[in-house]
Amino acid sequence: MTTSDDGLVVRGVTKQYPGTRALHDVDVHVGPGECVALLGENGAGKSTLAGIIAGITQPTEGTMLWHGEPFAPASPSDSIAAGVGLIHQEMRLLPDLSVAENVLVGRWPTRSGGWVSRGQMRARAQEKLEQLGFTQSMDVPVRTLSVAGQQQVEIAKALMLDAKLLILDEPTAALGAHETEALFERIHLLKADGVSFIYVSHRLAEIRQIADRIVVLRDGEKVAEHATADVPQDQLIKEMVGRSVDRLFPEVRPPADRVVLEVESLSSPTGRFRDISFEVRAGEVFGIAGIVGAGRTELVRAITGADPSHGTVRVDGAEVRRHSVQGAIKAGMVMIPEDRKGQGVIVPDTIQDNVVIANLDRIAPGGWLAPRKARQTAAHAVERFGVKGKPEHLVSSLSGGNQQKVVLAKWLERGPKVVILDEPTRGIDVGARASIYDVITELSRAGVAIVVVSSDLDEVLGLSHRVMVLSRGTDRGVLERDEAEAARVIELATT
Amino acid sequence: MAQTLAGTSAAPGAPTRPGNPWVARARAAFTGTGGALLGLIVIVVVFSLASPYFFTGRNLLNIVDQITVLGILAIGGTAVIITGGIDLSVGSVLALSTMVLGYLAHDGGQPMWVAMIVSVLVGAAAGALNGIAITLAKLPPFIATLAMMSIARGLANLITNGQQIIGYPVWFDDLSSNRMAGFLSVTVIVLIVLYVAGWAFLRYRSTGRALYAIGGSDEVARLAGINVKRITALVYVAAGALAAVAGIVLASRLDSSQPTAGTGYELDVIAAVVIGGASLTGGVGRLTGTLVGVLIIGVLRNGLNLLGVSPFLQSIMIGVVIAGAVMADVLRRRKA
Numbered sequence: 001m002t003t004s005d006d007g008l009v010v011r012g013v014t015k016q017y018p019g020t021r022a023l024h025d026v027d028v029h030v031g032p033g034e035c036v037a038l039l040g041e042n043g044a045g046k047s048t049l050a051g052i053i054a055g056i057t058q059p060t061e062g063t064m065l066w067h068g069e070p071f072a073p074a075s076p077s078d079s080i081a082a083g084v085g086l087i088h089q090e091m092r093l094l095p096d097l098s099v100a101e102n103v104l105v106g107r108w109p110t111r112s113g114g115w116v117s118r119g120q121m122r123a124r125a126q127e128k129l130e131q132l133g134f135t136q137s138m139d140v141p142v143r144t145l146s147v148a149g150q151q152q153v154e155i156a157k158a159l160m161l162d163a164k165l166l167i168l169d170e171p172t173a174a175l176g177a178h179e180t181e182a183l184f185e186r187i188h189l190l191k192a193d194g195v196s197f198i199y200v201s202h203r204l205a206e207i208r209q210i211a212d213r214i215v216v217l218r219d220g221e222k223v224a225e226h227a228t229a230d231v232p233q234d235q236l237i238k239e240m241v242g243r244s245v246d247r248l249f250p251e252v253r254p255p256a257d258r259v260v261l262e263v264e265s266l267s268s269p270t271g272r273f274r275d276i277s278f279e280v281r282a283g284e285v286f287g288i289a290g291i292v293g294a295g296r297t298e299l300v301r302a303i304t305g306a307d308p309s310h311g312t313v314r315v316d317g318a319e320v321r322r323h324s325v326q327g328a329i330k331a332g333m334v335m336i337p338e339d340r341k342g343q344g345v346i347v348p349d350t351i352q353d354n355v356v357i358a359n360l361d362r363i364a365p366g367g368w369l370a371p372r373k374a375r376q377t378a379a380h381a382v383e384r385f386g387v388k389g390k391p392e393h394l395v396s397s398l399s400g401g402n403q404q405k406v407v408l409a410k411w412l413e414r415g416p417k418v419v420i421l422d423e424p425t426r427g428i429d430v431g432a433r434a435s436i437y438d439v440i441t442e443l444s445r446a447g448v449a450i451v452v453v454s455s456d457l458d459e460v461l462g463l464s465h466r467v468m469v470l471s472r473g474t475d476r477g478v479l480e481r482d483e484a485e486a487a488r489v490i491e492l493a494t495t
Numbered sequence: 496m497a498q499t500l501a502g503t504s505a506a507p508g509a510p511t512r513p514g515n516p517w518v519a520r521a522r523a524a525f526t527g528t529g530g531a532l533l534g535l536i537v538i539v540v541v542f543s544l545a546s547p548y549f550f551t552g553r554n555l556l557n558i559v560d561q562i563t564v565l566g567i568l569a570i571g572g573t574a575v576i577i578t579g580g581i582d583l584s585v586g587s588v589l590a591l592s593t594m595v596l597g598y599l600a601h602d603g604g605q606p607m608w609v610a611m612i613v614s615v616l617v618g619a620a621a622g623a624l625n626g627i628a629i630t631l632a633k634l635p636p637f638i639a640t641l642a643m644m645s646i647a648r649g650l651a652n653l654i655t656n657g658q659q660i661i662g663y664p665v666w667f668d669d670l671s672s673n674r675m676a677g678f679l680s681v682t683v684i685v686l687i688v689l690y691v692a693g694w695a696f697l698r699y700r701s702t703g704r705a706l707y708a709i710g711g712s713d714e715v716a717r718l719a720g721i722n723v724k725r726i727t728a729l730v731y732v733a734a735g736a737l738a739a740v741a742g743i744v745l746a747s748r749l750d751s752s753q754p755t756a757g758t759g760y761e762l763d764v765i766a767a768v769v770i771g772g773a774s775l776t777g778g779v780g781r782l783t784g785t786l787v788g789v790l791i792i793g794v795l796r797n798g799l800n801l802l803g804v805s806p807f808l809q810s811i812m813i814g815v816v817i818a819g820a821v822m823a824d825v826l827r828r829r830k831a
Binding site: 076077080092093094095096097101105106107108110114115116118 | 698699700701703704705707708711712714715716717718719720721774778779
């Protein structure tokens with residue numbers, strides 16, 4: 001047993017964001033040589049807690065101790081200097097530089113006189129990477145590696161830090177069984193040297209294999225802590241899901257029989273998803289669930305032509321040209337993207353400009369903008385979707401919820417046959433959320449075929465007639481509304 | 496032309512086989528220059544066949560003399576572009592430095608070596624202002640150096656109210672015209688030394704490697720403990736100082752200093768660096784590639800002049816080469 005002063009002690013940490021509370025009064029202790037797993041649904045606060053320990057975000061309340069000393073990192077460099085390293089879920093690599101250089105960036109081995117020794121650089125990178133089961137050349141640019149290879153480079157880079165505490169955020173999301181095994185072996189060896197780990201993952205089987213203790217978070221609170229990893233899977237799932245579904249969701253009506261959207265054996269050229277087929281009928285809400293990195297966003301981007309793919313997509317029986325956004329729009333298919341500010345709205349423009357840009361073919365016949373028609377269309381959209389603002393207001397002045405309504409408005413003004421929503425309520429408060437659900441239900445009543453991708457299980461389950469569960473890019477099964485329960489979905493998504 | 500050639504060139508970063516280490520090293524130095532080196536060879540062959548005067552010792556020496564100024568500027572340009580920045584002010588800073596040199600040597604009555612040192616310091620100071628504007632005032636590099644381009648040009652003209660300064664000591668002019676051992680002038684030696692030093696710096700110094708990291712992702716560089724702001728600012732200081740050295744070389748070649756000197760050079764620099772395989776988005780670029788790019792521009796100008804092609808037509812052809820070279824590069828990278 002270790003005393004409570006050893007290792008990392010997190011006490012009463014709370015993180016308040018405008019409108020939402022990401023963490024509330026969380027205590028965690030990680031002793032030397034210990035591996036603590038953080039478990040929870042998407043949005044439970046795992047990444048926020050990891051970010052606070054790694055110095056990426058600062059807590060609103062609470063304190064941390066690191067080897068008995070107060071620890072309040074203001075930046076990632078502070079944490080790294082203290083021996084705390086984070087392996088981020090999104091990879092942070094230099095795509096044009098070699099594998100060796102990426103592993104040792106900023107700490108290049110030098111000879112006397114300060115000259116960088118490329119031989120030593122290669123040797124040291126190779127040593128770390130071979131321990132992880134990486135077999136490729138040290139000299140190729142990182143952008144030529146597979147996602148798994150890039151993840152190994154990212155892990156090797158963090159191991160180079162000689163950290164005393166490593167936070168691994170979904171480290172195996174892109175790894176195969178063999179590479180995962182090699183990683184676990186490293187973790188065991190490092191633990192024997194006294195290195196501590198915080199292991200964030202959705203994969204229950206993995207956590208039971210690697211963790212010494214398990215902390216379960218739900219809605220930003222610690223709901224359970226287990227002194228061993230030997231906890232039945234059912235129990236963990238129950239603790240993660242826990243609550244009853246909020247009655248936010250309007251009543252769901254049965255869909256018509258007419259099939260509107262058909263997706264047939266669609267595969268990504270990069271292997272992010274494979275052989276996906278499904279149909280969506282008029283008025284049906286089809287949910288796509290899965291953990292982060294399962295290939296959900298990649299799938300819907302490919303369906304709407306934003307990314308290349310192999311396979312067939314039909315709308316009302318007519319084949320849609322692949323890898324053509326214009327073709328998809330012409331076929332009556334629109335997408336409300338996950339990355340609102342990057343892909344959904346043009347933030348520095350006005351509401352009207354944003355609505356106009358998606359409807360140019362109707363507002364500007366022959367290429368000339370009809371100002372009166374533009375104003376009318378924008379005003380109609382604002383009214384119909386209850387955007388809190390006037391057409392001439394800048395999108396940058398709106399809240400997240402209202403920005404999302406602008407995205408909905410600009411596309412729905414077209415009267416689409418298929419609407420695909422990727423994380424429609426991410427970062428949106430409960431009030432605006434309900435009105436977005438109302439819009440979705442209204443579309444369903446109007447006979448539109450709807451696809452909803454969401455990390456929020458309640459949302460997918462509450463809205464959808466059927467739910468498809470994706471895991472590592474493959475279809476793990478389609479559940480009917482009455483058999484789609486949170487526990488069942490999590491089981492499919494994490495095994 | 497460059498396009499089809501690039502298809503047959505070796506992939507960048509291809510692992511070198513063991514064997515003669517110097518051959519391997521030389522090959523490593525020029526991989527990544529890709530199609531540009533082959534393009535240069537083709538251009539040289541074509542001109543050699545088209546004109547009997549082209550492939551003569553005297554003309555080749557002429558080409559080397561003609562590229563010294565652009566070549567020196569392009570060293571700084573390469574470093575700046577690797578960090579993902581751009582420097583539009585180097586032509587104007589060159590003019591300012593050469594005017595400071597002339598003013599101090601003539602009106603100021605200073606010895607040449609004092610004038611030369613002050614000239615380089617002025618260039619470095621202009622670069623430092625660029626660096627401060629970019630890292631502290633957070634101006635985009637394009638805007639900061641565009642402003643400096645205008646300011647330095649104005650200052651260059653202000654010194655003599657737009658007049659040129661003619662006449663330097665004979666020994667100073669000899670630096671560019673007196674060929675030791677039959678071919679090496681001092682200015683060419685300076686060019687060679689700067690290229691070797693710059694190449695070693697970019698490849699084998701921590702600071703040099705940091706430039707690539709910053710250009711690839713300044714966030715990754717920052718998290719790796721690299722002082723991104725300081726190093727970024729210093730790159731512009733180096734570019735300014737190198738522009739001043741180029742200004743001194745130009746003064747020696749012309750036996751005069753002109754406030755209009757270097758007009759448009761900033762674009763030639765960018766063209767040479769980009770032809771050499773660097774990416775304007777940063778993180779990619781090699782000095783060996785830049786040298787090839789500089790030679791392509793120099794050889795094209797020289798060869799087309801020998802053939803009596805009008806300067807207007809030359810301009811068109813150089814434009815086509817720039818577009819072709821970058822297109823070949825993009826296609827090759829997509830395949831990789």
